[in-house]
Amino acid sequence: MNALPVLLLAAFEWLMPSLIPRTVPFGVRIPGARAAEPVVTRQRRIYRYGIVAVSAAAVAAALLAGPLPGIVVEIAGAFAFFQVARLTIRSAKRRENWYGGLRQVVVADTSLRAERRPYPWLWALPSIAVTTATVILGVVRYPHLHGQVATHYDIAGRPDRHAAVSPFSIFGPVVVQVLLTAMLLGLAATALRGTARLDAEDPQAAAERQRRFRVIETRSLLGLAALFSVVFLLDGLSRFQIADLAWARVLLPIGLVAVLAFLLWAGQNGSRLRVQGQAADGRTTNEDDDRYWWFGMFYANRDDPSLIVPKRFGIGRTVNLGHPLAWVLLVATLAIPLILQ
Amino acid sequence: MYSNQSQETGLLISLEVDSAIPLYLQLRDRIVQAIASGELRDGDSLPPTRRLAADLGINMHTVNKAYDMLRQEGLIRLGRRTGAVVRRAQGGDSEIAEWEARARTLLAEAVAKGLTPAEALARCQTILDDFDEPAGVA
Numbered sequence: 241m242n243a244l245p246v247l248l249l250a251a252f253e254w255l256m257p258s259l260i261p262r263t264v265p266f267g268v269r270i271p272g273a274r275a276a277e278p279v280v281t282r283q284r285r286i287y288r289y290g291i292v293a294v295s296a297a298a299v300a301a302a303l304l305a306g307p308l309p310g311i312v313v314e315i316a317g318a319f320a321f322f323q324v325a326r327l328t329i330r331s332a333k334r335r336e337n338w339y340g341g342l343r344q345v346v347v348a349d350t351s352l353r354a355e356r357r358p359y360p361w362l363w364a365l366p367s368i369a370v371t372t373a374t375v376i377l378g379v380v381r382y383p384h385l386h387g388q389v390a391t392h393y394d395i396a397g398r399p400d401r402h403a404a405v406s407p408f409s410i411f412g413p414v415v416v417q418v419l420l421t422a423m424l425l426g427l428a429a430t431a432l433r434g435t436a437r438l439d440a441e442d443p444q445a446a447a448e449r450q451r452r453f454r455v456i457e458t459r460s461l462l463g464l465a466a467l468f469s470v471v472f473l474l475d476g477l478s479r480f481q482i483a484d485l486a487w488a489r490v491l492l493p494i495g496l497v498a499v500l501a502f503l504l505w506a507g508q509n510g511s512r513l514r515v516q517g518q519a520a521d522g523r524t525t526n527e528d529d530d531r532y533w534w535f536g537m538f539y540a541n542r543d544d545p546s547l548i549v550p551k552r553f554g555i556g557r558t559v560n561l562g563h564p565l566a567w568v569l570l571v572a573t574l575a576i577p578l579i580l581q
Numbered sequence: 582m583y584s585n586q587s588q589e590t591g592l593l594i595s596l597e598v599d600s601a602i603p604l605y606l607q608l609r610d611r612i613v614q615a616i617a618s619g620e621l622r623d624g625d626s627l628p629p630t631r632r633l634a635a636d637l638g639i640n641m642h643t644v645n646k647a648y649d650m651l652r653q654e655g656l657i658r659l660g661r662r663t664g665a666v667v668r669r670a671q672g673g674d675s676e677i678a679e680w681e682a683r684a685r686t687l688l689a690e691a692v693a694k695g696l697t698p699a700e701a702l703a704r705c706q707t708i709l710d711d712f713d714e715p716a717g718v719a
Contacts, residue, residue, distance in 0.1 A: 344598050348636035350628045351591020435635045443593055527598045529638070546635040 243302040244493070246310040250295035252500070253318045257284045259504055260553055261511040263439065263526055266325040267536020267553045271338055271525040272441045279332040283325035290321030322553065326536045344527045345440045349447040352436045359432065360458060364425055367465035371421045374469070374476045378414050381480040385410065389479050410479060417472040419576070424465035431457040434557070435546040437509070440526045445517030453510025457556075460503050467495035500555075509550040532562075592620060596637060604639060608647035616656060616667060617712045627657065627665035 257265065262275040266283060274280070294317030302310025333339075390399030391409050403409040432454055438446035471492050478484045506513055532541040533552055540561035547565050551558045559566035592615055596607045615621040627633075630648060634641040648665050651657045655676060658666045691701040 345595045346598060346637045346639065347593065347595045348633060349591060349593050350633065350636070353632060353636065354591060354628065437636075437638070440595065443595065524595075527638075541638065543640040544635065544638045545631050545641050546638065 242307045243299045243310060245307050246295065246298045246302045246314050248493070248497070249311065249314050249318075250291060250298070253314075254288055254291045255504060256553060256555075257287060259512065259555065260508045261439065263441070264552055266322055266329055267530075267533055268326055268329045268333060269526060269528050269530050270329070270333055271342055272439075273522065273525075274333070274338050277332070279329055283328050287321045287325045290324075291318055294318055294321065322537075323535065330530065339525070339528055341523070342525045343523050345524055346527050347438050347440045347443045349436070349438060349443055352438075352447050352450055353433060355451075357432050357454070359429060360462065363459055363462040364428070364465070367421050367424070367462065367469040370466065370469040370473050371417055374417060374473045375414055377473075377476060377480055377482070378411060381482065382407075382410060385481055389481075413472060413475060413479065417469060417476075420472075421465050421469050424461050424468070428458045428461040428465070430548055430557070431461055435549055437550055440524060442517045445515045448515045449510040449513050452513050452515070453506055456502065456506045456510070460499050463499050463502075464496075467492070467499065471495075503555055508555050534561075594633075594637070596639070605643045605646040605650070608644065609650050612647070612651060613656065616669060619712070621667045623667060623669040625667045626663070627667065629664050 263270055263272050265275070265280050266287070270277075270280070294314060298310045298314035298317065301313045385405045387405065388402040389405060389409050390401070391403045391412070392399070392401035394400045436447070436450050438450065471489070474485050474488045474491070478486065529541075530536075532544075533539055537551075537553060537558075538561060539549055539552070539558055542562040544560055544562065546560055547563045547569075548557045549560055550556075559569060561567070592611075594608065594611055596604050596611075598604070600607065602610075612621065612627065621627075627648070628636075630641055630644045634644045637644075648657065648659060651665075652659050655673065656668060658668050660666065688701055691704075692698065696704075
């Protein structure tokens with residue numbers, strides 16, 4: 241059980257090179273024609289061996305010292321192997337001048353964001369209903385509560401801290417649940433209408449892929465919202481002294497894996513969705529935008545007015561650190577859990 | 582898939598980042614061509630500055646500059662509430678004269694590079710014929 245988070249992470253990291261668009265292996269922008277260069281395939285293999293080795297160490301750390309040290313070892317090790325692959329591919333790209341003679345372009349298909357896409361409220365309904373039910377149950381049950389309630393769980397889901405019944409101990413998690421649900425519903429709206437980055441080598445296919453992926457991403461986020469609200473409701477049932485359904489905690493990892501599998505199948509930004517495409521003209525390619533991606537992972541571009549952009553190596557989106565609001569968001573995300581504790 | 586409320590038409594825009602032609606000028610040229618070819622029609626909306634800049638990952642001022650140039654040329658209207666709306670120009674005398682001066686340079690280049698006047702004219706006709714084709718052909 242202690243090693244489970246490490247193993248999930250390891251599987252995710254191992255799969256990642258296959259989930260990202262082929263023109264950004266390990267955070268390095270390359271022309272599509274170079275995607276199968278020996279240096280790229282070789283680094284992918286080395287990275288995967290690295291992940292296996294790191295994960296073995298991380299599992300040992302998890303079993304000996306607990307889940308958290310295991311996770312730290314896993315993340316730090318994977319980051320190191322990622323950087324090795326990134327720097328190797330980047331230096332090959334520079335040495336062999338992969339961009340020589342190519343036209344670097346940025347493209348936009350304005351129809352993509354001009355199309356009206358209705359928000360899928362039907363998919364949002366479960367999380368809204370469950371969260372509302374949790375709030376009502378809490379309010380109804382509060383006058384009848386007594387004794388101690390669990391307020392904190394260890395990473396394996398066992399209660400390790402308790403407190404007397406108080407508005408804070410009872411409604412604290414409810415507040416978190418409402419905020420989390422609202423955040424996921426908001427992110428779903430972003431996924432539906434957010435910035436589109438298209439592959440300049442085949443913009444029409446890229447736009448079609450975006451259309452399909454937006455639906456998948458939106459539904460995944462709303463599915464995630466439903467999952468989290470159910471888990472919070474189950475937790476509420478025990479905190480409100482209605483029923484103790486501790487076994488139902490397994491829903492969280494199962495649900496997470498299901499949603500992730502759905503997203504992974506589509507690939508990052510829909511890169512694995514098969515769309516009828518046109519052959520590139522061989523001379524036009526995406527802008528070499530490596531300079532905006534610190535460590536190949538963190539995006540900072542002051543010129544770009546987008547706040548949220550697709551991740552380079554990972555699933556989902558990341559913030560543009562060149563946007564002033566990004567820092568406000570980051571501080572807020574860090575501050576909310578601290579204040580609630 | 583286009584809704585009736587929004588008159589914004591889809592447009593594929595592609596800008597070359599290390600070209601000698603500045604980005605704002607490339608964007609302006611693309612929109613002028615889209616108007617000529619019928620991809621953009623009178624009354625069509627252009628995307629809001631911020632959104633277009635975000636999709637292209639370029640500075641908002643670049644898009645602003647292109648839109649401002651198009652406004653000065655009388656090809657779009659800029660309104661606080663309506664945004665940028667295409668206005669197919671009726672062709673004022675001064676605008677035509679300004680265009681003619683530039684056409685003269687372009688045709689001079691053709692002749693200087695060895696094209697006969699008849700060839701130059703034929704090529705111009707081909708280009709103009711392209712503009713007449715129905716909209717939406719990218």
